[in-house]
Amino acid sequence: MRLEGSYLLLDCGEGAQRQLSRYGLRVLKISHVFVTHLHGDHYFGLPGLITSMALYGRTEPLVIVGPPALESIIQVLITESDSVLPYELQYVQTQTESIKTVVETEQFKVVSVPLKHRVPCTGFLVQEKGPELKLNVDACVKYKVPVEQYDAIKLGADYHSQSQGLIPNNLLTSPAYKNRTYAYITDTIYDPEYLVPILQDADLLYHEATFLHERADRAAETFHSTALQAAQIAQASDVKRLMIGHFSARYNDAQSLIEEAQSVFLNTVEAVEGNCYNI
């Protein structure tokens, strides 16, 4: 996920570094890696990614967010390889009792959301922290607003000019984008009472959809969801768009899963490896 110049990686299955490179994404640009849970398809590519970053000469710290056991696993692998990384790994633990802010910068905030799966697991909400108002720089220049006033104006202040009198804020700004939210929800059983309030109004919801609804029993047994259930969550949460993925290998293509989800929530897209989705 590219966000205000930061590159966030959400889960890192085996071969992730090879796929990143295939799609022209430079692994050294990644600042944060988020791991939902310790099933191999979600993190077996992380040790190799960390090692490659060292080979490529990384010096910037890398933030790794995940379940508590992840740190000891990674550290054992590094110790046994008798390696010293040329950069720092900064671990942040998710927890499964309640929602937790795991990363906060000036540009964005990420919270972990406990999910019900067979092992401790969290989803992540990535929330943009953009300014509420967008500065109209041309207008500010025209009205000779001093640069040191810009921050106050972005927060809604008017400008009091000795020569021009009061310049109201709406002449100096335009409405900004709403701060966008991406919700990454995998792996989880269908859990609407809990999830719907948390996901309310998200701009893009990725929700796992391991099975078609005809296998709802199997989904519940394995703590996964169906395409229909993912769409019901999206509809009840009033999200703008739904992306589904994590399909069982039993399905040769995603068409039937997409159609099932679209029967409930029309604005559903398939998560296709290598595609780029704008929020």
Added chain:
Amino acid sequence: MRLEGSYLLLDCGEGAQRQLSRYGLRVLKISHVFVTHLHGDHYFGLPGLITSMALYGRTEPLVIVGPPALESIIQVLITESDSVLPYELQYVQTQTESIKTVVETEQFKVVSVPLKHRVPCTGFLVQEKGPELKLNVDACVKYKVPVEQYDAIKLGADYHSQSQGLIPNNLLTSPAYKNRTYAYITDTIYDPEYLVPILQDADLLYHEATFLHERADRAAETFHSTALQAAQIAQASDVKRLMIGHFSARYNDAQSLIEEAQSVFLNTVEAVEGNCYNI
């Protein structure tokens, strides 16, 4: 390596399972995995391979040969994923004090050979245990040799027939292949005094060749070998053929490394991913 119906995997870097599948090799057929040392490029694909074998419903035990710490690493990953494998993992530890027989079946024997690298590391010799003589089944049928005599005849016995008299062994057998040896030597510093007697007469020697000889200093520093050194080992050991690989990413193609090795040992080939080499 396919040997008398057994499939042996020597080292298992990240993405190995994907490459096996790409080349039409069924991972369930693998009976033994051998890990030389705990640098990621030699085993980061093993956890995923083990997990996939479980998904594919393996029930046959899998033998994993490697450094002692490998078992605890794999077991932690399995424990944290809250998985129970439907098949047994049988661990065999290599050791770095002396040569050790790590696997022995009726068809072959594998010994681990301590190597000098930055971390505990062993190579492997895979030695065929074929019969010294090859049974000529047509001749045995013609002379009406009872099947229960076949084992004795393969070991050189003549057949005493009441009706036909003595049938000498050379009518019932043909000379067999010499028991072939494959030596897999990676990663190691150049170490001829130690390695040459061990590798004597091997049919195929894989020897790492990380650098060109112009970087012999760097090779020694990092406990690796040059292409020239690999060839010197091959020549002094009187092996039949040398295969080199494990080239540094600094070399865009292997041509210069192959030429350097061939200047000392002509029968040198490049280890090319996806190629098949007969011994």
